[in-house]
Amino acid sequence: MTHKIAILGASGYTGAELVRLIATHPEMEIVALAAERKAGMEMRDVFPHLRHLDLPTLVKIGEIDFSTVDLCFCALPHKTSQEVISALPADLKIVDLSADFRLRDPEAYETWYGNPHSAIEMQKEAVYGLTEFYRDQIKNARLVAGTGCNAATGQFALRPLIEADVIDLDEIIMDLKCGVSGAGRALKENLLHAELAEGYHAYAVGGTHRHLGEFDQEFSAIAGREVKIQFTPHLLPTNRGILATCYVKGDAQVIHKAFENAYADEPFIELLPLGQAPSTKHIRGSNFCHIGVVADRIEGRTIVVAALDNLTKGSSGQALQNANLMLGVEETTGLMLAPLFP
Template identity: 50%
Template sequence: MTDDANRLRVAIVGASGYTGAELVRLLVCHPAARVVALTADRKAGNTLDAVFPHLAGAGGEGALPPLVAVDNVDWEGIDIAFFGLPHGASQPVIAALPPQVKAIDLSPDFRFADPAVYSEWYGLPHQSPALQAEAVYGLTELMRDRVKAARIIACPGCYPTSSLLPLIPLVEAGLIEADEVIIDAKSGVSGAGRAAKEGSLYAEVAEGIHAYGVASHRHAPEIEQGLSLAAGRAIKVNFTPHLMPMNRGILSSIYVRLAKGASADDLRATLATRYQGEPFVKVLAAGTVPATRHVRGSNQCRIGVFADRLPGRAILLSVIDNLVKGASGQAVQNMNVVCGLPETMGLAQAPIFP
């Protein structure tokens, strides 16, 4: 156990949302981190257990500070700041941080290398374009070397995480036709955030499934950015998300056309080699179907590869917990990397089942 005085001093900006709660859940058990600031402007003045009763007593009596407005944080006493804010809100705060504070942003504010793409899809001008060139896209397993040296880390969205982990190695290896990728993805309701929305009401979600953001979801250009970088040219994908009547989890069913001479076995072997030794990405044996219940509450991504019955095609199945590997867990993983800590520190929890 790290001595308390030597622990990383952590702030969570936007602690009253689902990703904020997950960050607290993970960090109170992290032996090298201490949460010293929690912000939630609308709930400033409350204790965290008043907002999230399941976190009452987390870390020990009096271990967590009260919620405060972001303007009241003493940034000189912070080493790492996590941001779980709506889009457009992180940029001005991160721009004003002292240089010694490393920022790990779970919002889309720094995910796009081209600020114009961010502005197009999020309807806001980028408020800190000069910082964008400094930001690193934090898909940890594939960007680890860049994350190590970063001051601003943009954590990927949940759908892009589940899609890019299986796809990027295959595009880089030239084993699939990158222009013909179809992603049919399904997410739990927590992916929509904690704010009250009509579409997230129980009666709107239970006993059904529906597509949303059809041909217009903001994670599509993020996926395309990753695949374009891997391919060395502009790539477009067919991406449709669906909302499922469950709290957590993402299942991405990805349909690909094989490159000439390639087989599903080649895809599986390439992914298995790429992720050999990775603690959080598991490529499953032939015929094994991953399920969201197999990763619930964990920082794992599990990938299955299947030959389609249509000649020349294959099916990739990728599952994650959207709040952990798709958000807060990957953020803590990036903190571990940037701070030179063991990557699994605070993240070794096995999935919750059933």
């Protein structure tokens, strides 16, 4: 059976990544691609790497006949996303890749994103899209909220440890490094090649990055108490990849064991042998997340490192994984592509 798919926001990187992945998906067919400012253009002119595919012409959202669509991916900016989704048919299955439905508390949303939430009712039915931890709910969800790419990485590194109660919840530091495609295709001076290449720096230093809203929500929910981590992202001169280096207090062997238990049956999570650390080189372009655990020389301290591709496992791959579940397709379909190396 072939499911009919629409992608809104097809002219951004996550939209293009969805097309790349669905291109070889045996049970999905893209029937509509929307991009407001580029409506009327062919996808091959917006993304020449998709030139070989026979895709629908880009249209405005209003031009799509959603009655023929089985599932809609929304790869729009936050705030726009909630407005658009509110106007879609009430029974349409939706995977939203924006931040709009990630935070269950509208006040938290407003705090982190600066605008009041305009679709609070829909927020209530939205399921948080971290597949490995919300799988059953996602299967039955109508609206799934894809996680932030940094938020996904950090949660893969920490959730099982909080769940298993094997680390000090008040002493979690996450030093995260990410490539530039996570910032999207926006025209900003700091995203220019000449500004980024050959250098690196921390940004949103001091706990101001929006993905902290997700960490706070999720970690506190698991722990049953408030958990606030320290989180400092760094921008690195590569296009893809996130590496989260987490400094925790806890025993490395116990921590490694907790991961073994949590991820034993997960098709996309690869736990490295104790003592090894992953590289973003080894997950690029794939839906895999590699996790390593190393004991520090200081007793009782452990370093946990997680690596994934922000555009794949961190957003569009995750979205497709969720869509598979929502449509009753085998979860890994279209997602077993090996990473591209070198």
